[in-house]
Amino acid sequence: MTEIQKTVRFKIKRQKDSETQPHWEEFDIPYRAGMNVITALWDIAKNPVTANGQKTTQVAWDASCLEEVCGACTMVINGKVRQSCTALIDHLSQPITLEPMTKFPLVRDLRVNRQRMFDALKRVKAWIPIDGTYDLGEGPKLSAQEQQIGYVLSKCMTCGCCVEACPQYNDRSEFVGAAALSQVRLFNLHPTGKMQKEERLETIMGSGGIEDCGNSQNCVEVCPKEIPLTTSIAELNRQTTLYGFKKIFQK
Amino acid sequence: MAKKPKIIVIGGGLAGLMTTIQICENGGEVDLFSVVPVKRSHSVCAQGGINAAKNTKGEGDSTDKHFDDTIYGGDFLANQELPRKMCEAAPGIIDLLDRMGVMFNRTPEGNIDLRRFGGTLYHRTAFAGATTGQQMLYALDEQVRRFESEGKVTKYEMWELMSLVMDEAKTVRGIVALNLYSMELQSFAADSVVLATGGCGLVFGRSTNSTACTGSAASIAYQNGAYYANAEFIQVHPTAIPGEDKNRLMSESARGEGGRVWTYKEGKPWYFLEEWYPKYGNLVPRDVASRAIFKVVKELGLGVDGKDVVYLDLSHIDSKTLDIKLGGILEIYEKFVGDDPRKVPMKIFPSVHYSMGGIWIDTNHMTNIPGLFAVGEVDYAYHGGNRLGANSLLSCIFGGRVAGPSSLNYAKGLEGKSPGSEIFDREVKKQESIHENLFSAEDGENPFKLHEELGRLMTDNVSVLRYNKNLEKTDAELQKLLERYQHISLSDTSRGANPVLPFARELYNMLHLARAITIGALNRNESRGAHYKPDFPERNDKDFLKTSKMKYHPDRPMIEWEDVDQRWIKPRPRKYD
The missing domain is CATH 1.10.1060.10 (Alpha-helical ferredoxin)
Structure with a gap:
């Protein structure tokens, strides 16, 4: 019996720089138990292809410690500002939307300058x-x-x-x-x-x-x-x- | 008046910030480079504490005993002068940090509290909850911000080292760095350069390290002729939560506060560390504990539920005490696993954690390249074959107190003309052409996938158990990865804040560092500290009480051996049972 691979749907706000208009891209990421938003973003880095099969670029985001002591990976997830390392997929409703913080100059995609x-x-x-x-x-x-x-x-x-x-x-x-x-x-x-x-x-x-x-x-x-x-x-x-x-x- | 000496410090963790403070305090100016805002450096991940023989518990602890534990814990591989000075300076360093406002836990009398840690029988570790590294980093960050507001420090945050600028005499004169927001390459001149760039956990894929700990800067220095010493000594921490993106450390302080490691044997809890090592129990050094867990899980097949985990248990300890002393790590376990460690035992497994090896330095923290200094985890000097818990924060601060004044003195003593702009322009052009090549490649392999392969290869073959046959195979595989690296392409070729380009550069440097680690392990046919070969299970002082020094060569790293300074403590068998 073949098991159907469960996937997680992401909707990510993409923006090349502060001058460019933002657009949304969707991604389907293979589900693994215990995964967080960071894991999904790394999956995209390894395979930057959207849900409808379009080649795209890796998403830009900030991260460092991955255990919620450095503060780097903050973004707006499903409308709420938080760190993406502690954002566990199992606790989020889908599609999971990722947006940059809005109060700081945008650098690119989910990256801002604080x-x-x-x-x-x-x-x-x-x-x-x-x-x-x-x-x-x-x-x-x-x-x-x-x-x-x-x-x-x-x-x-x-x-x-x-x-x-x-x-x-x-x-x-x-x-x-x-x-x-x-x-x-x-x-x-x-x-x-x-x-x-x-x-x-x-x-x-x-x-x-x-x-x-x-x-x-x-x-x-x-x-x-x-x-x-x-x-x-x-x-x-x-x-x-x-x-x-x-x-x-x-x- | 003469121009103020200008020093470049690369890395804004504890070691880099302490170096910066010392330079500013003594009249120098610093350009401080970091791949993250310095407040987000990997030092924030240090949890358990910082060692100092303050002897405030009436146990008769002393700096001599701290020194002996450090050398013994490191299996006698460390040259003894710097560790000795470090242990002597430690109580004063705690006082300094306290004056800076670090919120160390207190005793009822208002003194700094101390707890136990691995590899010692004394209460010697000062701590701020279970986020001591974060608290110390913040205190130094605040002091550096004060110097910044006085114009003595210029920060270049979100800039990454790409190469060193050397003159004809092979002296370091500056650096070329990449602006991570704009992909702009720029050269910076300095009278001396200090590397404070931390460890290289990402060479092993998943480790307890932050994403910035690629070892890329160390590898750049190595590829420019700096010796990389004791590369083979990689610490595997016994207790981490295995994860998809990283392995999260569960501090040794959990055991320092009474946590017990166990698994089931014949249906009953088996406290194997306590049984095998009655004297130190759960507080044996990390190399010993990691090997014990490997034995229980891989050899005896006694992992919990047949999986690669054992229990780390705090549930017998009063939960209010746990909150005050270990709150930070309990929170990590709760947030990432979902269970409450006050009530149920935690599931943990060993993970790559720390590099004892690093750039070779002399007792002034200068590398063999004139003008280039190294400090913090990136240097090799303090921990020998195995680092004791809570000695890393100490070595960062102490190292900064040496590297700061040394790099400044070197700068003041520089004679002759400053170099012309040609050597800087040449180096920038060289880096630009590397980038153009990467940008123009199409339909090649994905660097993140190559990195995944590198991590698996190194974790499987060059961590706790090492066999020469596998090490030889690993080096052959690394050469293949370097070959495949020539055919990578970037998913993103834009010149803005492109996250792929810097990673591709780091990957190349990681591959060379991986070879140094592997060749180092292959050549050391003995078992010492964290380096363990089942085919050579004993320590061999006659042949290998020596520092391995790796010199870069494009075909194969070349190894040299250097005698260890054993002036104060003579080697003796290392036992914790």
């Missing part, structure tokens, strides 16, 4: 300004509770899910987005980072800062690392308000 997110980290001074890497002895003590809060915040992969889902984040606004804001909270709670707390708050008080948040709360819904982004933003609202008062009374 430089704006890294620039935002620069703007908000998301670092601890250590004196140097030479031996200065032990770091500050930290309670296990503080560590647990900080660790969750520092798992942010800069993947872009939160800003893709954010109605305030687009090419007409300068909004730094939830990911960068949450990093401000992280560094402002660290015993050393605290020392530059006000400097960091300054960076998010002007245009594109925390006031651009429209409180839609979409970010926290889509964050793959379950980072409490809205809690972070609420906490920063409190910090900037207090700092605002302080500035008024110190004048």
Whole structure:
């Protein structure tokens, strides 16, 4: 008895560059147990032929770790922004649609340029300004509770899910987005980072800062690392308000 | 005032970023190249932790003991000076990372907690949940971003190394790189060049490595005359989830926190590691554990349900403790397999994981090519024949602390005129013509399919068990693949962000590296660390306590042997039972 090979239908948005009009291509990929979207994209690389037998080019997409710790392979799958490595075929309805994120300049097909997110980290001074890497002895003590809060915040992969889902984040606004804001909270709670707390708050008080948040709360819904982004933003609202008062009374 | 020294660092993982920080701190400027935004480098995949003999558990641990475990774990193959300095520096490195804000797990008193790892009897591993590599990478990424905002670092992310630019004296003067978004080739001049490009897991097809770990840059250096040392030492990690796209690591820290490996024998659970190695139990080094699992599954036929898997079991441990200490890997298992490892044992199997071998360097991290340095997994210097768990992150940071200042000092000491533009133009033209040839080929073989064949060939013949007959056959097959490579074509010939062209270039370099690994394994007729030949089951110090150094030759890699510096610790039999 010959078994009929089960296939998976994909519908992929193709676009050569940001100047070209997008079009859709469909693919039938042989099904294997446990497969994810990445496996399917590699199948296409090995055999770039569409569902109706047309030769085509390999799909361009970004990937690196394939275990959801690097953030590279983020795309919009069946309308939802997420990493394609953890998108298991068994949990997706078909045809599976793959589209690039919409909030960043398109490079090609499913590939976008998320430089704006890294620039935002620069703007908000998301670092601890250590004196140097030479031996200065032990770091500050930290309670296990503080560590647990900080660790969750520092798992942010800069993947872009939160800003893709954010109605305030687009090419007409300068909004730094939830990911960068949450990093401000992280560094402002660290015993050393605290020392530059006000400097960091300054960076998010002007245009594109925390006031651009429209409180839609979409970010926290889509964050793959379950980072409490809205809690972070609420906490920063409190910090900037207090700092605002302080500035008024110190004048 | 003299111009600031300009150093090119290739690779933005832990080693590359630490090197960059050290150069900037000492007054140099860095052009930092990476095939991914540096924050997405493969270091994020390191899970369990970083070793340092901080001795905060009252066990009497010391940096000497750490050094001894490292040399013993590596089966005495490592030259001892750099590992010794690394182990001495380790406690200070943890403090530095802590000052940078790495969220290490804490004890009730607020100190950095330590856990156990393989190949040692001490609590010596600092950790940030089970995503320590990610947390460390982010801390260094933040420090480099700070230097970037001060204008000391220029990042070239999504650029890939295509070749080195050498002058008449065979000194490195710069590189040619490919912009992965535009397929533009460009040359960059520098006073010295540091390779920090990681491992070569993709040579084996599926491994625990990220997609960027092709070994392509290492192979470029090798093909330009750099020695590739101890190529045959490839670590196979005992516990990974087998997958279609990659094998996902289940950290050694799972066993460090009490996880047990078992399978069924005569209907009852059989904890074979605990039975065979009562002293170290589940925490034997990786080479020992992987061979044991191979024996149970392949020789005794006792894989779970007759398949190529055994159990890694955490279900007896309190789930709140598991969440705090191992959350990251539990999440991976849940997301990719669908079962909850707090409740059911995980199904795992060994997978290619790490290359102990790599570019040969001296104790200043310089290769045999003047001006070219190597650091991180791409160098060969720290782990001998088998790396201990949680020593890799340490070697990346320590290596960066050596390679940064060394490459800067070399740059400062450069005398004479800078080279003219001809050598750069010539190299760009050479690379362009390679690309034109690839673009113009039609109806040839698909490079991704060739890569699949390469991976299967290497995994079947050059991983845990090695037989000379098979190694000879493998090299013959690799030569055939190189021949077939001449007849590949690209499914995409556009000059935009073409994903096929860079892969085709990497594949060529992988094939040459695969030959170095295979020929290295063929020539080493003994068993040492991760290198195991059933026909030569014993270690042979008389003939093979030597570093193998592979020199590129287009016909066949040429092997040279170099004595190992054993100044501090003399070889003794290696046993964990």
